[in-house]
Amino acid sequence: MIKKTFKISNMTCSNCVMKLESLEDDLVGVKEIKASYHRSEMVIEFDEFKLTDQQIITEVKKKGYQVVEVKEM
């Protein structure tokens, strides 16, 4: 399991947090997602053998958001 921070550019309200955290139910290999509107980011703990950064970015985009930076924690 690894933990990464995905900086999101277009979060507009607290509801965006719920939308992004719903990826927790949708993506296989995700242990936990903690999104924050205040910091405009989501911290995701996932199995790197089951899921890639690019897959996450694609799924985030499907939700209507743009990832601008990925940082490993």
Next chain:
Amino acid sequence: MTKKQHNTINPVIIVTFGVVFIAIALVLFVFPPSAESNKLSADPGSWGQLVVAFITGITTGGLSCLAVQGGLLASTLAHQIEQDYVVQAASSKQKARVRANSAFPIFLFLVAKVVAYTMLGALLGWLGSYLTLSPMTRAVFMITIGVFMIGNALRMFNLHPIFRYFSIETPKFITRYIRHTAKGTDTATPLFLGMLTVFIPCGVTQAMMATALGTGSIEMGAALMFSFTLGTSPVFFIVAYLTTELGSRLEKFFMRFVAALVLILGFVTLDGGLNVLGSPFSFQNLSRNWFPSYSTSPSAAEISQPLAADGDGVLVLNVEDNGYFPSSLNAPADKALVLNLITDQTYSCARDFVIPALDFYELLPDTGTVQVNIPAQEKGSTLFFTCSMGMYTGQIVFE
């Protein structure tokens, strides 16, 4: 790559909610609100506030809330409709019921939402009644609420990331629970989700909740939130037939309008707070001095009849439903005075008379005269007076 989950309402959560409501009832029993805090007076200002709340709900609140809470409703509906189609497939005779059934969960969702927010409004009003013990507390409270509203408006304008901290984030365990509950398909799900929307209020709702807190009255708080949530319901109901995508587009389109409205409400609240604080820098106090013709003012020479042998003068102020007349009085400096406050079938908050600098606060009778002793004031000084809501103001200028 996708997971499947089917969650229904956990009875433990229902019991928890029951316990919370019983706890609220017990707290209300142990700490009963004062008689003044549970009266919805005939104050035209109060009714005006309710009308404004309803209009805010029907215009901006509905769209803003839809953007935040609409996803829950859409999710519930999707499951409900999916279930209905299964039923329909089993019996083609039930075709007519499908349309009716898709409206029913929306109705349940909205009814539960209105009930939940009305209860929340009552709770906030009750809390507010304990937080508004003195005009000073009320002033600080109103200023805080005003700053919160202005911050939220600037957040909506996306002026700077720092303003994001004016938005309250819902704890993760609650959002997770709501998300999972939305996948339930039983009849109680939309009802329950409607109740849960109290945990994910939009920016406009948060501003309205702050206003409910500021009313300091159970009934007024409840009525305010009821009016606002009722106002949001038609938009919710109509747009719920369309996709939530349309809701978010509309929300984006109206976001600046919503932000502007919240900004105005924020400044009005802040101004009220400054008035109650007796600040000369409130908009009303500044504008009164910038535009003297705004009020009628008798000259110092007109102040009449010595009240006592030592030559104390008497000032007369008429307290009416729509304010204080004259709103600016002139008085001689370095001389103790008596201010006669005259009410004649006055029922508005103007009766809650405050002179912040003298720490004077009194609820005037609806009809009658109350005398206030004003100690000698320096030449050129000004005493500001106001109602306890900071809505109606006036001043005494010492010459």
